[in-house]
Amino acid sequence: MVNPEGGAGPVGRTPGRSYRQAAERRAEILARAIELFAEHGTDTSLRAIGESIGVSHAALRYYFASRDELLIEVYRQHEQQEKEPSDPEDVPAVTLMERSAERNRSIPGIVGLYATLTTDALQADAHPQTREFVTERFRRVRADLVERIEAGQRAGTVAADVDPSDAAALVAAASDGLQLQWLLDPEAVDVRRSLELLERLLPGNGSRPEPRDSRPG
Amino acid sequence: MVNPEGGAGPVGRTPGRSYRQAAERRAEILARAIELFAEHGTDTSLRAIGESIGVSHAALRYYFASRDELLIEVYRQHEQQEKEPSDPEDVPAVTLMERSAERNRSIPGIVGLYATLTTDALQADAHPQTREFVTERFRRVRADLVERIEAGQRAGTVAADVDPSDAAALVAAASDGLQLQWLLDPEAVDVRRSLELLERLLPGNGSRPEPRDSRPG
Structure with a gap:
């Protein structure tokens, strides 16, 4: 799958820079999702989550295969932060x-x-x-x-x-x-x-x- | 709203018979929903619930205004039964x-x-x-x-x-x-x-x- 935000993704051709970029973007999405859930709760579709944090649905699906995966990663990230x-x-x-x-x-x-x-x-x-x-x-x-x-x-x-x-x-x-x-x-x-x-x-x-x-x- | 299964509904013109019919049908839907949830859980839309118990989405919406109302009524019914x-x-x-x-x-x-x-x-x-x-x-x-x-x-x-x-x-x-x-x-x-x-x-x-x-x- 091609990175919908431009540039090669984790499976793309220029792994050095793009891996780091993808990892940073993923972390940024997670951080904003944590803020979002803290304010508004989780009763939202992946699409609505994307809209709320200014990421297209396609981009969100590039970083997280499913709503479940995003929710799990947000919670995992929170647990690591609060450890x-x-x-x-x-x-x-x-x-x-x-x-x-x-x-x-x-x-x-x-x-x-x-x-x-x-x-x-x-x-x-x-x-x-x-x-x-x-x-x-x-x-x-x-x-x-x-x-x-x-x-x-x-x-x-x-x-x-x-x-x-x-x-x-x-x-x-x-x-x-x-x-x-x-x-x-x-x-x-x-x-x-x-x-x-x-x-x-x-x-x-x-x-x-x-x-x-x-x-x- | 007209009863989608035919006949006058709770707000219809022949209240005697239709009230009872509607109440019976509602109770029947609840009983089947309880069976369904007991088997398959609640992770389903109102439409899927209707399909699983053989009731059209429109009919289900006639008896229950929302998925939330159906879930609440199923649980309330269960609580009364098990009291x-x-x-x-x-x-x-x-x-x-x-x-x-x-x-x-x-x-x-x-x-x-x-x-x-x-x-x-x-x-x-x-x-x-x-x-x-x-x-x-x-x-x-x-x-x-x-x-x-x-x-x-x-x-x-x-x-x-x-x-x-x-x-x-x-x-x-x-x-x-x-x-x-x-x-x-x-x-x-x-x-x-x-x-x-x-x-x-x-x-x-x-x-x-x-x-x-x-x-x-």
Whole structure:
């Protein structure tokens, strides 16, 4: 396919310059799509996305094979941008979700994009690529939470009889579901306060499960 | 609008018979749509829905003003059908969600419909009717859970210092999020086992929070 914006594309004849140009243009489209979704949500066709960010439908299709691929790439890019170096391995599972939810408060469009991806993922026949991406993402998130919960058990801050896999799925589910309820009804739902209840199960630093009278001193 | 299937419609001239006919036809379309969603999910246009259930697009538009209205009515109908007389007020909050999730295991299409409605609801401009329906439904679900949690606190089975509103949002969120993860990865996620962890916070019958040695006898 010929680059509709002129010049050779990724499969064109002058790879050196055009590869970089194509990569830059793709990154630019992604960055503008993130802004767009953050403002207006994802309930738009690929054509409408192109129009909103001033890229022809043909050009958009050159960089992204489908609406699904664009949505996935936008979300992936967002995840990389927001990856916090301040979330080291010793941050407890619930605290990690609280921090993530706190960051998401300012970008409801990205939470909407996430909801769109997970809903599309349920329709495996229509959205096989989204299904794979979302399923893998959930596995990655649960595996990360499992490690934090097991670390808590080794440190004695999480009860030893809690199954880490069951708890990881619960924490991820609670975080997702609470953010959705909060977006719909911000006066009625407080994500942080509800997640903090989970700390009774999986306490973080400063809320060890031992009863007060067993502490030294 | 003239009933495209012949005869006077809800606003026609022979209200007695035609009202009933229209109501019956509408109920029939809903019942078939529920079957269809249960099998194939909701990722379909109103036209495709009409074709799949053998109703012309024009006829479908006569009974349902929009795709959103049809999806809402299908979900509402499903909720009425599955309303269990066996869920009296003394069923604890977490048990209620466990029972609902258990029933939903056999109807993944309805869980997909629910996910579609909640995702659409985030796009208030494009789906105002869905936004109102889903927001009101969450309020109703949380209010029901709050009553059960408060009942548990009066009965001494739920810790007195748990905020009922925060806990209600948490339980509803966990249930929604876990069902979604389970649909995507049934081998990796066990909805019941993860929800049972919440019973440590909000115990049901048979798992009172008092330590063993304080029990009589």
